[in-house]
Amino acid sequence: MKEKITLIIAAAGSGERAKQKGNKIFAIVGGEPCIKKTFDAFYKLGLISEYIVAAKPEETENIKVLLPDFVKIVSGGKTRTESVKNALSVTTGDVVLIHDGARPFVTAETINNCIDSAKRFGSGVAAIPTRDTVVKSNADNAEYLGKSGLYLIQTPQVFKTEEIKRAYEKAGEKTFNDDGEVYLNCFGKVKLVAGDINNVKLTYPEDFERAAIKETRFGTGFDCHRLVENRKLILGGVVIPHDKGLLGHSDADVLTHAIMDAILSACALRDIGFWFPDSDEKYKGADSMKLLAEVLRIVGEKGFKPESISAVIMAEKPKLLKHIRAITESLAAALGISPDKVGISATTLEGLGFVGREEGICVHANAVVVKE
Numbered sequence: 454m455k456e457k458i459t460l461i462i463a464a465a466g467s468g469e470r471a472k473q474k475g476n477k478i479f480a481i482v483g484g485e486p487c488i489k490k491t492f493d494a495f496y497k498l499g500l501i502s503e504y505i506v507a508a509k510p511e512e513t514e515n516i517k518v519l520l521p522d523f524v525k526i527v528s529g530g531k532t533r534t535e536s537v538k539n540a541l542s543v544t545t546g547d548v549v550l551i552h553d554g555a556r557p558f559v560t561a562e563t564i565n566n567c568i569d570s571a572k573r574f575g576s577g578v579a580a581i582p583t584r585d586t587v588v589k590s591n592a593d594n595a596e597y598l599g600k601s602g603l604y605l606i607q608t609p610q611v612f613k614t615e616e617i618k619r620a621y622e623k624a625g626e627k628t629f630n631d632d633g634e635v636y637l638n639c640f641g642k643v644k645l646v647a648g649d650i651n652n653v654k655l656t657y658p659e660d661f662e663r664a665a666i667k668e669t670r671f672g673t674g675f676d677c678h679r680l681v682e683n684r685k686l687i688l689g690g691v692v693i694p695h696d697k698g699l700l701g702h703s704d705a706d707v708l709t710h711a712i713m714d715a716i717l718s719a720c721a722l723r724d725i726g727f728w729f730p731d732s733d734e735k736y737k738g739a740d741s742m743k744l745l746a747e748v749l750r751i752v753g754e755k756g757f758k759p760e761s762i763s764a765v766i767m768a769e770k771p772k773l774l775k776h777i778r779a780i781t782e783s784l785a786a787a788l789g790i791s792p793d794k795v796g797i798s799a800t801t802l803e804g805l806g807f808v809g810r811e812e813g814i815c816v817h818a819n820a821v822v823v824k825e
């Protein structure tokens with residue numbers, strides 16, 4: 454007979470350490486309220502037939518609107534032990550998973566490991582070996598416990614329902630760290646199974662910052678300027694010695710222009726012709742690096758910033774090899790990113806076309822931008 458599986462989500466904590474507005478289980482993680490993301494991690498597996506959430510009475514309504522109607526909401530207690538006890542009193546499954554509402558990154562593998570273990574051994578508690586040395590310390594002294602054989606406990610913690618209910622009865626009014634300890638107290642053993650390093654419990658503000666999923670966008674830009682005498686050749690803000698320079702309304706820095714267009718394109722914010730029309734006298738002879746700063750301000754207002762840039766300069770002459778480093782550093786400084794995220798290459802066109810005839814220089818640029 455197939456065992457019926459129940460999930461209990463413990464969501465009645467205060468979450469004060471997270472310093473989020475309201476309970477941390479409502480904080481947005483990867484575009485969704487944390488509690489919804491946690492629920493979905495289990496729901497999408499299709500293994501569970503009963504869902505129970507232990508919630509603070511005053512938050513019940515806010516949780517209900519985020520989760521399907523079939524989820525039972527029970528009143529959480531003052532402690533986690535009490536909350537789980539309340540949830541167990543309405544549990545009807547043969548096997549019960551108990552999970553923290555603020556652990557949204559649990560994987561199917563971890564969940565399955567825990568369930569398999571509970572079916573075979575009665576219990577399955579997700580845990581990971583400590584990577585750091587553990588020390589027990591007080592004001593006067595410290596005792597090194599080391600790393601070997603030491604684990605960090607996570608959830609889910611999965612049990613045969615009948616057994617964990619019996620363990621909670623035996624626990625009485627005593628408070629325990631978690632359900633695994635309640636089980637251990639009753640049966641003298643508890644089985645740890647492989648958890649996952651990313652299965653973190655979102656507890657402190659920095660946990661939420663780390664969990665904030667960035668939106669990545671990709672953009673492309675192209676520009677071309679005519680090479681003429683009596684003009685400076687400027688590429689990426691660097692003056693390159695040459696007998697010709699690029700003609701344009703601004704300083705005609707073709708590389709910076711293509712990069713600006715790539716960044717604007719990534720953000721779907723038009724192009725430099727839109728923001729800095731060449732009909733505007735203001736931009737006559739403009740320093741393109743200043744325009745780049747303005748582009749960063751424009752995209753920054755929408756929450757975007759460049760992450761990396763890649764561009765190829767197509768020029769028959771001059772040879773650009775020895776200038777690439779200076780160009781890269783100049784652009785990196787202007788973009789506010791590390792030079793190892795600015796990839797600039799140069800090529801000739803083997804004498805072909807207008808670039809080959811040294812009539813002009815073209816640049817094709819790509820930009821990756823992120824939105825926080």
Ligand code: MG
Nearest residue numbers: 676677707710
């Ligand atoms: Mg241009």
